[in-house]
Each structure stands twice: as C-alpha cells, then as structure tokens.
Amino acid sequence: MQVHQTEQLEDKDLLIKLREGDELAFVKIYNQYRKKVHTYAYQLSKSTDTAEEIVQEVFIRIWQKRIQINTDLSFNAYIKKITINHVLNHLKKVARDKSLQEEVFQQVEISANRTEDQLLEKELRKIYLDAIALLPAQKKLIYQMSRTEELSHEEIASKLEISKNTVKNHMVEASKFVREYVRKNGGIIGFIIVSSNYFHSN
Numbered sequence: 001m002q003v004h005q006t007e008q009l010e011d012k013d014l015l016i017k018l019r020e021g022d023e024l025a026f027v028k029i030y031n032q033y034r035k036k037v038h039t040y041a042y043q044l045s046k047s048t049d050t051a052e053e054i055v056q057e058v059f060i061r062i063w064q065k066r067i068q069i070n071t072d073l074s075f076n077a078y079i080k081k082i083t084i085n086h087v088l089n090h091l092k093k094v095a096r097d098k099s100l101q102e103e104v105f106q107q108v109e110i111s112a113n114r115t116e117d118q119l120l121e122k123e124l125r126k127i128y129l130d131a132i133a134l135l136p137a138q139k140k141l142i143y144q145m146s147r148t149e150e151l152s153h154e155e156i157a158s159k160l161e162i163s164k165n166t167v168k169n170h171m172v173e174a175s176k177f178v179r180e181y182v183r184k185n186g187g188i189i190g191f192i193i194v195s196s197n198y199f200h201s202n
Contacts, residue, residue, distance in 0.1 A: 011029075011075050012071050012072075014028055015029070015069055015071045015075060018062075018066050018069065019066050019067055019069055019071070021066070026062075026066075029062075029075075030059055033075075033076075033079055034055060034059070036076075036079070037054065037055050037059075037079060037083050038051050038052065038054075038055050040080060040083050041054035041055065041058075041086070041087055044083075044084070044087040045087050045090065045091070050087075050090055053090070054083060054086045054087055054090065058079065058082050058086055061082060061086075062079070062082070127181070127182055127185050128178070128182060130181070130185075131177065131178040131181035131182060131185075132144065132178065135174050135177060135178075138170065139170045139177075140174070141160075142156055142160070142167055142170045142171060142174065143171065143175070143178070145159070146171055153167045153168055153171070
C-alpha cells in the first residue's frame with residue numbers, strides 16, 4: 001500500500017512539472033506509460049500497427065492538453081480514457097465505406113508524413129526535409145527513391161547499378177541520421193514520433 005502511495009506522489013510531482021511544460025517530465029511519463037497504452041490499445045484493436053499509432057496520438061494529445069491535467073485525479077484512469085477514445089475513433093474510421101478507406105490509405109501511403117495530424121505536418125515536415133537535405137548525395141538519392149518513389153531495395157539497386165546490400169546499408173545509415181536529427185530538433189513531438197518508429201528503417 002505504501003509503495004502504491006509513493007508511486008502516486010511521484011506521478012503527481014511529474015504531472016505538475018508536465019503542466020508547467022517540463023519536457024524531461026514528459027519523457028519520464030512517456031517511458032512509464034507507453035507500454036500500458038500500447039497493451040491496452042492492442043487489446044481493443046487487435047492490431048499492432050493500430051496500437052502503435054494510438055500510442056503516438058495519445059501522448060501527443062497529453063502534451064497538447066497538459067495544462068488541463070488534474071493532478072489530484074488518477075493519471076492511469078485519465079490516460080486509459082484517452083486511449084479508449086482514440087481506439088473508438090479509429091474503429092469508426094475503419095467501419096466507413098471501403099472505397100473511402102482505400103482512397104485515404106493510398107493518400108497516406110504516398111505521403112512522406114504518415115499521419116493525419118496537422119500539428120505534426122506543421123512542426124515536423126520542415127525538420128524532416130532538412131534532415132534529408134543534409135544527407136550525402138548518394139544516401140539522399142537512395143533514401144528518396146525508397147521513401148518518395150516507394151521503390152524496393154532490389155529496384156533501387158537495379159536502377160543505380162549497385163548491390164542490394166549497398167542500398168540496404170545506405171538506407172540504414174540514412175534512416176538513423178534522419179531519426180537522430182528529428183529527435184534533436186523536433187522537440188517533444190519529434191521525441192514521440194521517433195520513439196514510436198515513425199521513421200522506419202527498412
């Protein structure tokens with residue numbers, strides 16, 4: 001019982017700091033609750049990909065609405081409620097007309113930004129493009145062929161007349177650079193996206 005009370009006090013201290021805009025407090029809360037949110041979202045949606053998206057959305061909302069957090073109430077219950085709402089919204093989208101689903105899916109797939117959240121578009125788009133611009137010429141070309149043109153490693157290797165392994169190595173290094181650049185320059189939003197494997201490396 002005493003351990004539980006201690007945890008609540010520690011949570012409250014972090015939440016107070018979060019309300020004040022303390023990014024380190026947010027990171028600690030993220031690391032503490034991320035697995036819980038992912039597990040609960042997966043139980044509801046039965047989809048690992050959906051659960052990962054829900055994790056992003058939940059913590060972005062927590063950061064955006066941090067000033068509204070009531071530190072006297074259970075944060076665990078609060079975050080669970082937000083997770084439920086986001087999963088329900090997702091399920092409503094899935095239940096829509098299949099042709100509309102396909103159209104939206106195609107638009108999302110061809111976009112360099114794989115989220116509908118306009119805040120992410122606004123805050124991350126420039127940082128993401130800046131990171132790509134800083135890549136060495138060949139890495140940048142390979143990265144863009146993969147991400148923008150959606151070519152496979154085999155197709156890129158054939159077009160550039162290099163080995164598939166070389167393409168793979170360039171992609172791993174380029175993706176790592178982009179992730180780290182976004183992590184360093186994207187603030188809290190960048191932290192969430194990078195930690196959630198937004199910029200996948202394969």
